[in-house]
Amino acid sequence: MSFNVSKIREDFPILTQKVYGKPLVYFDNAATTQKPQCVLDTIEYFHNKINSNIHRGVHSLSVESTEAYEQARETVRQFVNAKSTNEIIFTSGATASINLVAFSFGEAFVGEGDEVIVSEMEHHSNIVPWQLLCERKKAKLKVLPFDDNGDLILEKLDELLTSRTRIIAVNHVSNSLGTVNPIKQIIEKAHAHGVKVLIDGAQGAKHGILDVQDLDADFYAISGHKIYGPTGIGALYGKQELLEQLPPWQGGGDMIATVTFEKTTYNQLPFKFEAGTANYIGAAALASAIKYYQRVGIEAAVEHEDSLLEYATQSLQAIDGVRIIGTAKEKTSIISFLVGDIHPYDTGMILDKMGIAVRTGTHCTEPVMAHFGIDGTVRASLAFYNTKEEVDMLVGGVKRVKQMFG
Numbered sequence: 001m002s003f004n005v006s007k008i009r010e011d012f013p014i015l016t017q018k019v020y021g022k023p024l025v026y027f028d029n030a031a032t033t034q035k036p037q038c039v040l041d042t043i044e045y046f047h048n049k050i051n052s053n054i055h056r057g058v059h060s061l062s063v064e065s066t067e068a069y070e071q072a073r074e075t076v077r078q079f080v081n082a083k084s085t086n087e088i089i090f091t092s093g094a095t096a097s098i099n100l101v102a103f104s105f106g107e108a109f110v111g112e113g114d115e116v117i118v119s120e121m122e123h124h125s126n127i128v129p130w131q132l133l134c135e136r137k138k139a140k141l142k143v144l145p146f147d148d149n150g151d152l153i154l155e156k157l158d159e160l161l162t163s164r165t166r167i168i169a170v171n172h173v174s175n176s177l178g179t180v181n182p183i184k185q186i187i188e189k190a191h192a193h194g195v196k197v198l199i200d201g202a203q204g205a206k207h208g209i210l211d212v213q214d215l216d217a218d219f220y221a222i223s224g225h226k227i228y229g230p231t232g233i234g235a236l237y238g239k240q241e242l243l244e245q246l247p248p249w250q251g252g253g254d255m256i257a258t259v260t261f262e263k264t265t266y267n268q269l270p271f272k273f274e275a276g277t278a279n280y281i282g283a284a285a286l287a288s289a290i291k292y293y294q295r296v297g298i299e300a301a302v303e304h305e306d307s308l309l310e311y312a313t314q315s316l317q318a319i320d321g322v323r324i325i326g327t328a329k330e331k332t333s334i335i336s337f338l339v340g341d342i343h344p345y346d347t348g349m350i351l352d353k354m355g356i357a358v359r360t361g362t363h364c365t366e367p368v369m370a371h372f373g374i375d376g377t378v379r380a381s382l383a384f385y386n387t388k389e390e391v392d393m394l395v396g397g398v399k400r401v402k403q404m405f406g
């Protein structure tokens with residue numbers, strides 16, 4: 001059955017917009033995806049009909065709000081195939097999920113002289129929290145390098161892993177190179193040394209059906225706004241037996257069992273890690289996005305994106321002077337490139353005038369840019385609502401940029 005993109009596009013109101021009088025071509029999906037109507041409807045319905053703070057009320061609206069929030073947790077559990085909803089913590093996004101682990105796991109398990117490994121292709125969100133931890137604990141940050149194609153050099157991991165390694169933090173899919181990392185293999189290697197693994201799934205959750213149990217991931221961070229949900233909501237999956245051992249990372253309402261001035265006891269999982277009023281409307285809207293994505297068909301969506309990636313790669317490569325940054329063996333939906341020595345910012349600005357939205361710059365991965373000795377790239381990132389015709393427009397746009405710069 002062919003993937004009906006034009007039908008799918010009808011679900012995304014924003015895609016009918018014009019920019020500078022040109023139809024919007026939205027290729028900035030790695031930064032944030034657009035939201036289908038059902039997600040927008042959930043947000044509106046919630047505000048109009050059932051808005052009430054969760055977990056604290058006996059009145060009907062509060063009960064309904066709470067049920068919607070907890071059902072959303074079940075939807076995320078099923079989406080990642082966790083064993084229990086106790087293993088799903090709602091956060092404000094992937095960044096918060098990673099900071100939670102860096103703080104709480106760090107408090108429990110990382111001490112002076114211990115080591116943390118991140119990869120060279122991490123988003124700053126998966127570098128800086130670990131640097132903060134290492135500074136706090138006098139621990140050491142080690143870096144797993146990638147080669148010039150953008151493939152992690154896995155053999156180096158064997159050298160980096162020592163008896164002092166406590167955790168490896170690595171992304172599932174690189175947001176600037178598009179590399180799909182062999183996370184199952186990394187987890188296996190780490191576990192053979194008794195080392196835990198956090199997967200930054202900000203981009204990975206949009207790359208096929210997730211199964212944290214099959215991966216045996218210890219932690220998996222998810223971002224709502226990158227999987228067709230709203231901003232300000234995300235989730236952390238953590239193995240229950242591990243989460244049980246971690247201290248809370250923020251204090252406040254909802255995360256407590258009892259409070260006296262002498263001693264506070266903490267709530268059970270998952271609430272122990274959810275201090276303050278949760279973004280329950282965001283959670284419900286995220287659940288709506290996940291269900292929509294499942295209805296579209298995750299595997300079919302990925303297949304469509306992969307075929308667009310292949311087409312875009314071939315078409316861009318055929319333009320003299322275009323250099324693709326990130327040519328890993330396994331890639332998905334992200335294509336970073338440079339057009340001759342034209343600054344990415346100039347390319348992005350001109351494409352914008354044609355209605356084409358791409359991202360330019362370092363993509364919060366300065367070490368990746370340093371690896372290639374460049375200031376930044378132009379990044380086109382795809383979603384299942386993108387079309388071949390849009391790729392053609394991008395390719396036409398890039399040719400025009402080249403002409404304009406002589």
Ligand code: PMP
Binds near residue numbers: 092173175202
């Ligand atoms: N990690 C990666 C690989 C990302 O691409 C991003 C978003 N650009 C993040 C982390 C941060 O995610 P969030 O916006 O949910 O905090």
